[in-house]
Amino acid sequence: MPDFTITDTELWSSIQSGDSRALQSLLDRYWVRLYKTALKLTRDPEVSKEIVHDVFLNLWQRRDKLEIESFPNFMLTAVRYQYYNRARLTKAPVTLVDNYDKFNNSSIANEGEVRQIELELVNNIRGYILPLPKRCQEIFLMSKTEHLSNSEIADKLQISKRTVENQLSIALQYLKKVLKNNFLLLISTITYLVLVK
Structure with missing residues (x-):
């Protein structure tokens, strides 16, 4: 005991x-x-x-x-x-999606639990990036929650691909800085961002 x-x-x-x-x-x-x-x-x-x-x-x-x-x-x-x-x-697919049909039932043990964790993580990320400029937030979320490529974001926002890359870099550096004292949240966030890239 x-x-x-x-x-x-x-x-x-x-x-x-x-x-x-x-x-x-x-x-x-x-x-x-x-x-x-x-x-x-x-x-x-x-x-x-x-x-x-x-x-x-x-x-x-x-x-x-x-x-x-x-x-x-x-x-x-x-x-x-x-x-x-x-x-x-193990290369099991872990992505934030709005349609459960996109999940492969054989590769994910518990879809609801995975989705809940992902949503919590995304909400945490949204909270942390609030101090960033609106355009930077928008580009970051388009990349990480809508899963758009840099080229797709550039086309959609009528800006250069280089600008998209710069804004994503700013957002990631900012997240690393604000999460530096929370090692596990930083690692789980970065792991998630890599998985949904």
Whole structure:
């Protein structure tokens, strides 16, 4: 039974000092929740166990670099990142679409869950890019949510392809900057953007 008299922050401080018992305590505390999240995504018990194991392995390996404000959010984001990363490596198609018919049922275990995660990620991205100029936002969203090529965007907006490329570069650099302190959100965002390119 996990010991809840010790806070996540106290456990994390011990982990950063190299205390593997604290890592085991954190694993005991979050294992069931993370496993259930992974299982909803993969529908595969073995893969789900591997995903949770990888989350804790990465946590341990990166303990001297990570800054974690909210463990529940961090851990759930980490599971989703591991899932997306595995989907990328196995080349399973993961795209934001408005028509469920575009999904290949045999390649995605849980369409609704994947779509929900994608929508959450896109909404996060929309929120983060609000400070950018309207045209920059528009070009970025046309590229990443409408899946238009740079040439298609240029034609549609009556601007040069070079301008489109510059605006996309500005948006990506901006996202990297604002998300630099949230490593997992940055990685999951960039992974998503690569997958829908």
